[in-house]
Amino acid sequence: MAAFGSFAILLGLVLCAYNLVTGAIALRQIAVHPEASAAPERLAESARRAGIGSFVAMTAAAFALVYCAFTNDFSVSYVLHHSNRALPWPYKFAALWSGQEGSLLLWAWLLAAYGFVLRVRHKVDVKLTAYASTILAGIQVFFTLLLVFPAPPFALVQGAVPADGFGLNPLLQYPEMVIHPPMLYLGYVGFSVPFAFALGALMMRYPGEKWIHITRRWTMVTWLFLTCGIFLGAHWAYSVLGWGGYWGWDPVENASLMPWLTGTAFLHSVMMQEKRGMMKAWNVWLIFTTFMLSILGTLLTRSGLVSSVHAFAESSIGSWFWAFLIIVLSVCLFTYLLQRDHLQSEHKIESLVSRESSFLFNNLVLLAACFTILWGTLFPIISEYVEGSKVTVGPPFYNRVAVPIGIFLLFLTGIGPVLAWRSTSFKSVRRNFVWPTIAGVVTAIVLMAAGMRPWRDVGTLYSLMAFSLAALVTTAIGSEFWRGARVIQRHTGKNMLFSVMQLTRRNTRRYGGYLVHIGVVIVFIGLAGSAFNQSKEQEMGFHDSMTLGPYRLVCQSYTQDSNANYDSEYELLNVYKNNKFLLQMAPERRFYHASQQTETMVADHSTLQRDLYVVYEGRNPESNQPIIKVFINPLVAWIWIGVLVMAFGTLLALVPNLSAEQVARSRKPTEENLAFAAGVSH
């Protein structure tokens, strides 16, 4: 099977190279002689099919690797290092992406899969798709080359084949780990598609903005995957790593956040191009940057350039990524310089107080956040180069520099939707902002009355700002729904609920987008809770008790257990809240045989108000009694709920709008409407 896998990768390489070269030749011929015979068209068609074929080949390769993992074929070095016989089957599946070679194979396969969808749906715009398909084939060639030369997943073990594998890193033996990396990769890889379309549209001087319409759903789906990937990672870190947090500003986490930030900026500013023909050059560079940042992130984490908890073993793969990044940048720059006259704006901003300028500021802030994170991630390298000594840029740096930017961003989340396109007069600004501002101020006052002391430390100040902005933004967005629904209600004579639904269906992208904003607000509420985290560590033997916040934990017993995959130690704790029995918790610590590694299983009791998070730290070697660490983390559950809302909002935005005819059907022919139509014409 290993030989078959290697062969399939080689075949995939040949096919996408064919797609790249023939596709480029055909496009060139068609561009130079538009009236020529059907030969270039046939060539282009064969290139497209080769692209589709590359998906089949890569699928075969991925299948072969999973097959090797499932059949315990330890002659394959990758399987030997990332699996073992006793490993439960879902994790054998996950072995596909738990190491360098496998995850690159997954990347190449996903790329081929995206390419497959794009090439099959080529009738949307045959010519533009041909360009995009060729560019995508170029990216595929790079990733497949990695699989052939520096990181072959089917490399065989030298010498005698061991009877059992070394096992999967226990940190990765967790349900979310099975879906987190593919989600994240779907996000990273997905940006290749809008990138390919943007570059293709620029190369062929595509007239109009339809390419944005074509890539809109691609971009949103990709963004959704990346969002889910990032937060699944955070949730995994929270549930598995056992340090009571979900985000550590590690280079790998930063690497995933950077393309997310520029991608978010792109999703917003692209609307200005679609609606108003503005910011064309800016948008093109935003998507170029997003793509390059997703490559840079991979480069940073896989080359050993920056040290990280997540980093793969240092390898020569870094130089390949450098080369690829330089090629991509050169191609982008060259194409841009050659075709930049094609990117002239049709309109200009008409007023500072308008949706357009709020998008501009949103972009500015998102990019500032991205720069800050990039800067923080790279500063150790810069410092080493300048000063000769490395420094650490850790959580304190980001908390101080990035958090204010985040709060400003939260503010814009509420401002943007209330502003109108083109220009908003100060009168309507006043009218639209009265209630949100009142809501924000009242919230701040109530919270201070309830005991929040923002002058005591910065953390409290930030979280007070976050809570009060959350109220402001929610009111602003709520009023958007309400006012829109009122218009519909007057129009159709139906009830409010119907009107809200009709409103949303008429413009799913806008109102789905607003829902995403609400999700962001909820996430921020959860993040703001971290200012009030508490923790306590204590040795807890039989019947010992510990009190933290409203909780009292009493040790019932502690014991050991064993199975084929791991040994475990755990403690049973009765939890009392305000002296009433609440539940029993069992924090655990496992020792995995195959990998000889230890792993904590956190016990977490999560409510909307707070999480009670209990970690079994190990045993005190002197007393042989377990050490238990307890965290109270307020509002953490809101983060995960917020992400669900964001995902729902994005899915809603993907639903097609009601057509004009469907809208017309729901209209009620009243005198008011007729009078309105007559009135505004004068």
Added chain:
Amino acid sequence: MTIVACAVLVIGIFVYIFYPQRNTEVQTQKTRLEFLRERKDSIYENLRDLNFEYRAGKYPEEDYVAQRAGLENEAAQIVAEIEFLESGFHAA
């Protein structure tokens, strides 16, 4: 076994790629008319939005009238050109 699987994969894919196709999709250059129709749709969308936002209370009357006039002018020019091109094609 492996060789057979490899051979099947290669032959299958190559047959698919080079199998002669009667009617391949032709890469057409976008016509001016198509471009104008897209523009028209986009301006119509903007006008509908403007109408809606006006009724939702986001624009004062004078802003609304001015902006609508501007968009309608743009739309009128494009519709006129579309009509001209369409009649030209019919005549030909």
Added chain:
Amino acid sequence: MRQFSLQPGIRSVIRTWLQLSVACLLLIFTVGAGDTSARYNQLGHQMICTCGCNQVLLECNHVGCTVSTQMEGELHNALDRGDGNQLVLQNFVQKYGPTVLAAPPEAGFNLVAWIAPGIVFLLATLGTALLIRKWKLHTVPMPKEIAADPHTEAIRAKVRRETEL
């Protein structure tokens, strides 16, 4: 008269409140600074564990990580000795190298790390403002009406009809 007699009363109440709040603030800050466990927590979050795990010192949870246990012990000792925050950090830097600090010190070249994001943000804001200004200056005001030729008027009417709600 009553109002006059009340005013000094209000003033004294305000004065008392002001004094109380100043006292409270002082209390809060002095208590915060003097509390060893708060300082331990604060300093422990300003350093990272040097075992290579890259985690904040007090959050390092590696099983059997002797490095963080030892470092935590040293931190405890230093605080028990009564060392000031700066001295504690200095001693740690001397022993473990500059990477032990979780964020770059705000001095020398490392100051750049802190300043650069702010400067870039300011420059970008300035650039955006200038850009909007330039655009606004170059905007041609939209003509309200174009020549009332009947054909155009008919098209306009059609456009209006088709873009109703």
